[in-house]
Amino acid sequence: MSSFASLALKPELLSNLESLNYTEMTPIQAQSLPAILAGDDVIGEGKTGSGKTAAFGLGILQHLEVKRFRIQTLILCPTRELAEQVAAEVRKLARAIHNIKVLCICGGMPFGPQIGSLEHGAHIIVGTPGRIEEHLRKGSLVLNNVKNIVLDEADRMLDMGFQETLDTILGFAPKQRQTLLFSATFPKEIESIAKRVMRSPTRIRVESQH
Ligand code: ADP
Numbered sequence: 001m002s003s004f005a006s007l008a009l010k011p012e013l014l015s016n017l018e019s020l021n022y023t024e025m026t027p028i029q030a031q032s033l034p035a036i037l038a039g040d041d042v043i044g045e046g047k048t049g050s051g052k053t054a055a056f057g058l059g060i061l062q063h064l065e066v067k068r069f070r071i072q073t074l075i076l077c078p079t080r081e082l083a084e085q086v087a088a089e090v091r092k093l094a095r096a097i098h099n100i101k102v103l104c105i106c107g108g109m110p111f112g113p114q115i116g117s118l119e120h121g122a123h124i125i126v127g128t129p130g131r132i133e134e135h136l137r138k139g140s141l142v143l144n145n146v147k148n149i150v151l152d153e154a155d156r157m158l159d160m161g162f163q164e165t166l167d168t169i170l171g172f173a174p175k176q177r178q179t180l181l182f183s184a185t186f187p188k189e190i191e192s193i194a195k196r197v198m199r200s201p202t203r204i205r206v207e208s209q210h
C-alpha cells in the first residue's frame with residue numbers, strides 16, 4: 001500500500017486528504033499520480049469506483065495557480081450527472097485551497113446564465129462535450145490558458161457519438177498542454193483518439209476495484 005504522503009503534494013492538499021480519511025492511494029491513484037504530477041499525458045484504465053477522480057483531481061490541483069484567475073483546466077464528462085459528481089469531488093479535494101472556483105457547464109441547462117457565469121471566470125470547468133463546444137464556437141468560453149484537459153469516462157463519450165465534438169474542443173485548446181484520459185474500457189476508438197490528441201501517453205491499467 002502507498003500513502004498519499006509519499007507524493008510531493010502541496011501541504012494543504014495532504015492535510016485535506018487526511019481530514020477526508022483518504023490515507024492509502026487506490027491502485028490507479030498509486031500508479032498514475034507520479035506520471036500525472038510529472039506533467040505527462042496519461043491514459044488510465046480502471047473500473048467504476050477505482051478512484052479515478054482523485055487521480056486526475058489531485059494532479060490538476062497540484063498544478064493549479066489559484067492567484068491566476070484563468071481557466072486552467074477543462075474536464076469533460078459524458079453526462080450532466082457525472083459532471084456534477086466530478087465537480088463535487090474536485091471541490092471536496094480542493095477544500096483547503098482558498099478562493100478556488102470550479103464551474104459546471106452542462107447541456108440541459110439554460111444557456112444564457114452560463115454565459116454570465118463564464119464571464120465571471122473560473123479556474124476549473126467541468127462540462128459535457130456538446131455544451132462546451134457550443135460555448136467555444138460562440139466565444140463565451142476561451143481555452144487559451146488551459147494547462148490540462150481531462151477526458152473522463154472517455155469510452156462512454158465515444159459511445160454517445162462525441163468523437164468529432166471532442167476533436168473540435170481539443171482543437172480550441174493550446175497544443176502545449178497535459179491531456180489525461182480515463183476510461184473503464186479500452187476499445188480501438190480510444191486508441192485512435194489518444195493517438196490524435198495526446199503526446200506519448202503513459203498507459204496505466206488496473207484490474208481490481210481497490
Ligand atoms: P471512479 O471515477 O474510478 O469510478 P471515483 O473517483 O468516483 O471512482 O471514486 C469512488 C469513491 O471512492 C468516491 O466516493 C471517492 O470519494 C472514494 N475514494 C477515491 N479515492 C479514495 C482513497 N484514496 N481513499 C478513500 N476513498 C477514496
Ligand code: MG
Nearest residue numbers: 052053152153
Ligand atoms: Mg469516474
